[in-house]
Amino acid sequence: MARLDARDKQTIQKIEKLAESVLKSVTGGKNPFVEIPVRSLANVEFNTRRRLIELRDQKQKRYFFNVGMAKKFMQTFLVSDACRELIESKKTTSIRDLYYMTKHTLGETKQNTFEEQEESDPIIEDLEVAIDSLREELHLFATGRGSMVGPMTIRDSGDTIDLRRMGSGGWSVPSIVEEHVVELKKHEAKYVLLLEKDAVWKRFNEDKFWQREKCIIVTGQGQPPRGVRRLVQRLHSELGLPVYVLVDNDPWGFYIYSVLKQGSINLAYESMRMAVPKARFIGLSSFDKAKFELPSNVAIKMNEQDSSRAKQMLAYPWFKDARWQREIGEMLRSGEKYELEALSRRGISFITEEYLPRKLRERDWLE
Amino acid sequence: MARLDARDKQTIQKIEKLAESVLKSVTGGKNPFVEIPVRSLANVEFNTRRRLIELRDQKQKRYFFNVGMAKKFMQTFLVSDACRELIESKKTTSIRDLYYMTKHTLGETKQNTFEEQEESDPIIEDLEVAIDSLREELHLFATGRGSMVGPMTIRDSGDTIDLRRMGSGGWSVPSIVEEHVVELKKHEAKYVLLLEKDAVWKRFNEDKFWQREKCIIVTGQGQPPRGVRRLVQRLHSELGLPVYVLVDNDPWGFYIYSVLKQGSINLAYESMRMAVPKARFIGLSSFDKAKFELPSNVAIKMNEQDSSRAKQMLAYPWFKDARWQREIGEMLRSGEKYELEALSRRGISFITEEYLPRKLRERDWLE
DSSP states (O other): OTTSOHHHHHHHHHHHHHHHHHHHHHHTTSOOEEEEEOOSGGGEEEETTTTEEEEOSOEEEEESSOTTTHHHHHHHHHHHHHHHHHHHTTOOEEHHHHHHHTOOBOTTSSOBSOSSHHHHHHHHHHHHHHHTOOTTTTTEEOOOOOEEESSEEEEETTEEEETTSOTTTOEEOOSOOSTTTEEEEEEOOOEEEEESOHHHHHHHHHTTHHHHHTEEEEEOSSSOOHHHHHHHHHHHHHHOOOEEEEOOBSHHHHHHHHHHHHOOSTTGGGHHHHOOTTOEEEEOOTTHHHHTTOOGGGOEEOOHHHHHHHHHHHTOGGGOSHHHHHHHHHHHHHTEEBOGGGGGGGOTTHIIIIIHHHHHHTTOOBO | OTTSOHHHHHHHHHHHHHHHHHHHHHHTTSOOEEEEEOOSGGGEEEETTTTEEEEOSOEEEEESSOTTTHHHHHHHHHHHHHHHHHHHTTOOEEHHHHHHHTOOBOTTSSOBSOSSHHHHHHHHHHHHHHHTOOTTTTTEEOOOOOEEESSEEEEETTEEEETTSOTTTOEEOOSOOSTTTEEEEEEOOOEEEEESOHHHHHHHHHTTHHHHHTEEEEEOSSSOOHHHHHHHHHHHHHHOOOEEEEOOBSHHHHHHHHHHHHOOSTTGGGHHHHOOTTOEEEEOOTTHHHHTTOOGGGOEEOOHHHHHHHHHHHTOGGGOSHHHHHHHHHHHHHTEEBOGGGGGGGOTTHIIIIIHHHHHHTTOOBO
8 A cells, every 4th residue: 555645545544444343343242333424404504603514413323233224234335345446546436337346246146236326326425424535535536527727737647737728628627636636736826716607718718818817717517516616625725715706697606606605415514625615706796787787688587496596595594694685685676687698798708808807896796 | 801810711701702692682673582501301311422411402592571581581690790700809609699699679679689599599500501611610619528638739729738648637628629729730649539428538548548559538428519529520531540439338329429420410511520421339339248248237228218219220321231230239139228337347447458459459340
């Protein structure tokens, strides 16, 4: 294991510690178990001090000598062993691949260790919380999605990459962006701008907004995938860069901002390393329509689902601030939403040349 | 217009020629019209000599003085004028953006030039066929998706990019990859390998397969988007590189191969510049399961839809070859499909170290 880096060694030690605790109870004549934090809504809370959605302390024990638990118990060790193997061979893979890797027929029976991937995915999440490691630390990746450019040099898997010279396509943000894969090097960036839409990111890249403004522009093409969220969090926490989020003016856009900021209920156990509580919502605000004189025919009527989503958001603890209540309230009052592309009605580069510079200049954002 | 490159000048000339022909008929006292090739199934055929799905010659005339056609006539010129403006200002944009750019209220009425994007998209396609220009030449892009690395240097929008040093993420293939954006420079590649799945592409990248084998690896994350198809076509036609396609063993995988190879019915007017009739299907073949000794529990039962899709394919003119009939027939006979990840059952790098090298060595592919 000498050739492994510190992080990988630590993850393997955590896996081994889990296995040892079980072994000990076997040799002590006890019913072996693993202890796993409960990942249900009842065990999730919004930590108002840290401003994060977090898991509470409730745990469940998974016993080996228990008809209902034995299979899951076995699966947990099958998955943890496969992850150990991955880490030791210095390889990474997808959760789909892991499902196939761990799918065996049990002995002479026709029973499989896993029937469907729906069985192995929650076991991975169990393992993540049980040993407090992100799945990326277990060498598992999700589908990559998202592009980034800006005044910064990085190292990705040993290659030095200058994000100032990435052409029109940009750098594909990988799914695993932990320090042992992606190192942040020299930069002159003053902030990070996360754009909901790929098409809008292209506008900002083509207009060289990032060069003029000295910022990093990144898109996750909709709800940002784990790699993009984790990288934005690293840029914020390690380099102290403020993060601005520019999304459509609709409940989905607000939700994208909300997940980036506080984390989500499903992945509450990861908020600590994924969320950016100080992320700033720079637009589109429901008040921008009037402020930037957009014609009324670019607005879209909200449907039932939009309205009920917006009403739910009014009740979120992290949107309790008066300015947020006013923002969401205005959307509901008008009954209208509109997209980033609507700004093009004022000119193709209106968004990069007038809209965003003015919003930044007037400090016109919400936190 | 002096600063525009040759391709852009030519596209503008085509747009102007379209406008002039209309003007001429107005001054000549005639009912002005534009002539647009028909894009329906009835006007599509498989050209057996060129091995491409192509449009036939049938055209329709769109008249200005015709109650049913006047709006579309006006829209055609609105869109072509917006594209001319884009080209002249050297900018590119999305078709969503173009919809907003061209959405006006007509005079004092409450009528809009376009109500929905569903109205403007077909007008773009009309314009493409009417003046025989790809939408990328009209400076319109689609969502970018897909990654590429390999022993090759390119220039993208003026930046020199070494695809040998792209780390784990790779280069994001942009939507517009025409020569004036992406130039192909020095390379040592012997072939192109198109992978259906992003997760599999990551395996090939992490194992540095492209370095060992001197090939370009590219993924479109499912059905490849226009940028990836066009770039693969350029690598094939300009550099003479053979193209291998590696997809899941299911009707969807076969379809991905089929579209890359012959083009599709919907976009028949673009086959000439998008399709690679000599693309080789390297796997997964229905016979690989036995050849590579995969355990039976990695196979997935085909459903009704799979079977009827496969039966349709048996009838495609480009799958009439006996070897293809045998291939698709075997899938139907077994009633089973399986994914690329199933190969991981034999080991995490089985696909890069044993499967593909053997397939290439034994020339075990279909054309």
